[in-house]
Amino acid sequence: MYNFEMTRPSTIADAVKALKEEDAQALGGGQTLIPTLKQRLAMPSILVSLTAIGEMQGVCMSDAGEVCVGGATTHATVAREATAYPGLAAMAARIGDPAVRNRGTIGGSLANNDPSACYPAAALASGASIITNSREIAADDYFQGMFTTALEEGEVVTEVRFPVPEKSHYEKFVQPASRFALVGVMVAKYADGVRVAVTGASESGVFRWTEAEAALSANFTADALGDLSLDGDGMIADLHGSGAYRAHLVKVMTGRALKAAI
Amino acid sequence: MAQVSMTVNGKAVSGDVEGRTLLSEFLRIDLNLTGTHIGCDTSQCGACVVHVNGEAVKACTMFAAEADGADVGTIEGQANEDGTLNVIQQAFQDHHGLQCGFCTPGMVMSTASLLKENPKPSVQEIRTYLDGNICRCTGYHNIVKAIMAASGQDVSAIAAE
Ligand SMILES: Cc1cc2nc3c(=O)[nH]c(=O)nc-3n(C[C@H](O)[C@H](O)[C@H](O)COP(=O)(O)OP(=O)(O)OC[C@H]3O[C@@H](n4cnc5c(N)ncnc54)[C@H](O)[C@@H]3O)c2cc1C
Ligand code: FES
Ligand code: FES
Numbered sequence: 001m002y003n004f005e006m007t008r009p010s011t012i013a014d015a016v017k018a019l020k021e022e023d024a025q026a027l028g029g030g031q032t033l034i035p036t037l038k039q040r041l042a043m044p045s046i047l048v049s050l051t052a053i054g055e056m057q058g059v060c061m062s063d064a065g066e067v068c069v070g071g072a073t074t075h076a077t078v079a080r081e082a083t084a085y086p087g088l089a090a091m092a093a094r095i096g097d098p099a100v101r102n103r104g105t106i107g108g109s110l111a112n113n114d115p116s117a118c119y120p121a122a123a124l125a126s127g128a129s130i131i132t133n134s135r136e137i138a139a140d141d142y143f144q145g146m147f148t149t150a151l152e153e154g155e156v157v158t159e160v161r162f163p164v165p166e167k168s169h170y171e172k173f174v175q176p177a178s179r180f181a182l183v184g185v186m187v188a189k190y191a192d193g194v195r196v197a198v199t200g201a202s203e204s205g206v207f208r209w210t211e212a213e214a215a216l217s218a219n220f221t222a223d224a225l226g227d228l229s230l231d232g233d234g235m236i237a238d239l240h241g242s243g244a245y246r247a248h249l250v251k252v253m254t255g256r257a258l259k260a261a262i
Numbered sequence: 263m264a265q266v267s268m269t270v271n272g273k274a275v276s277g278d279v280e281g282r283t284l285l286s287e288f289l290r291i292d293l294n295l296t297g298t299h300i301g302c303d304t305s306q307c308g309a310c311v312v313h314v315n316g317e318a319v320k321a322c323t324m325f326a327a328e329a330d331g332a333d334v335g336t337i338e339g340q341a342n343e344d345g346t347l348n349v350i351q352q353a354f355q356d357h358h359g360l361q362c363g364f365c366t367p368g369m370v371m372s373t374a375s376l377l378k379e380n381p382k383p384s385v386q387e388i389r390t391y392l393d394g395n396i397c398r399c400t401g402y403h404n405i406v407k408a409i410m411a412a413s414g415q416d417v418s419a420i421a422a423e
Binding site for chain 2: 003098103
């Protein structure tokens with residue numbers, strides 16, 4: 001690993017200022033960034049740790065009834081404290097392993113936007129708002145393909161707001177070596193319709209399966225998925241599974257998520 | 263270089279570290295606490311699990327500077343005050359929960375966290391919790407048995423399998 005300087009600001013304002021330095025980079029829980037640094041795939045001169053910022057920690061309810069999660073909140077805390085949104089808490093409880101959940105943060109996961117990560121599916125299926133130090137971004141506009149987001153250089157995810165669905169479930173087919181999702185599907189039923197978000201499958205990263213959403217909004221039962229299918233073209237194909245396999249898995253996981261949600 | 267101070271196994275320690283110094287390096291090289299093992303150095307195996315402010319973390323995937331001011335626990339702090347093995351360690355020995363022993367420090371530290379959260383875990387809960395601890399000797403069966411015994415549960419059913 002190349003060397004760098006570490007700073008641990010205690011306010012968002014100080015972190016944003018520190019991130020203006022040349023080659024400065026944010027450090028969340030480090031569960032993705034530290035392995036990346038070890039491989040010399042990144043070369044920051046300053047790491048700005050966000051985990052000592054009190055105003056970016058914890059879970060609460062907004063006046064509008066949304067579950068609000070501070071940008072530096074760990075997966076373990078969300079699993080424990082997001083009781084108002086059980087589908088979200090259960091998703092967080094299955095990320096990686098306990099040690100990863102004790103360090104990894106929601107902001108780091110969403111900023112990284114790994115095509116197999118769990119949080120992007122939860123945020124997209126919930127129509128969450130991603131709050132940064134400078135603006136609010138709708139989940140529908142935030143995810144822009146594998147490892148790509150709407151975030152600008154030096155922009156910090158300070159909070160994420162999740163509207164709470166009537167029913168929801170995240171179903172994950174675990175890739176046992178990495179503990180990420182081979183395919184993961186989040187189904188969330190709101191008063192104004194059902195949202196279905198899929199991770200681990202598409203070469204364009206997390207996406208909404210709109211045909212399933214339309215069918216389930218009309219009829220929230222397992223029958224509604226009926227003859228729906230997805231095309232294997234454009235799906236990730238690697239040694240763990242072909243595109244056609246992943247396309248098939250999306251439907252199976254959607255069915256299971258649905259069953260658990262009902 | 264920056265100075266860090268922390269409590270390790272109840273003792274106040276400090277040292278100078280670079281930004282990139284991992285907690286695992288600080289423990290092993292600066293403090294000579296080599297019980298924290300490095301199996302993969304890529305966050306996969308859990309041999310390096312230690313407790314930071316009471317929570318299990320992979321010491322190879324946290325910087326020493328991030329542990330400044332923290333309360334750190336390692337395998338060296340697990341034994342009883344009189345030097346005898348604690349309940350978990352003793353159960354690992356009694357039930358042959360280790361073969362080469364390389365993964366054992368991480369297994370014991372993860373088990374301590376598990377039993378703090380869930381004093382009487384089921385076999386399935388044990389296996390799920392230890393997802394991030396890999397034993398290259400693949401002695402999982404006896405590890406599970408040791409943890410059942412350490413939590414005061416009947417292991418006769420497991421022995422029969
Ligand atoms: C063994 C293992 C298993 C895992 N399994 C899963 C899994 O099943 N599902 C899953 O979803 N993930 C999994 N992960 C990834 C884990 O959830 C990471 O915690 C997460 O992807 C990154 O979060 P972090 O806080 O560790 O971020 P870091 O590693 O610190 O940072 C990642 C990136 O985000 C940036 N960043 C960090 N915080 C912010 C912020 N608040 N605002 C803007 N940018 C920021 C950093 O600059 C960096 O580019 C796993 C990781 C490991 C090591
Ligand atoms: S050495 Fe830290 S997880 Fe393997
Ligand atoms: S006992 Fe050898 S690695 Fe687990």
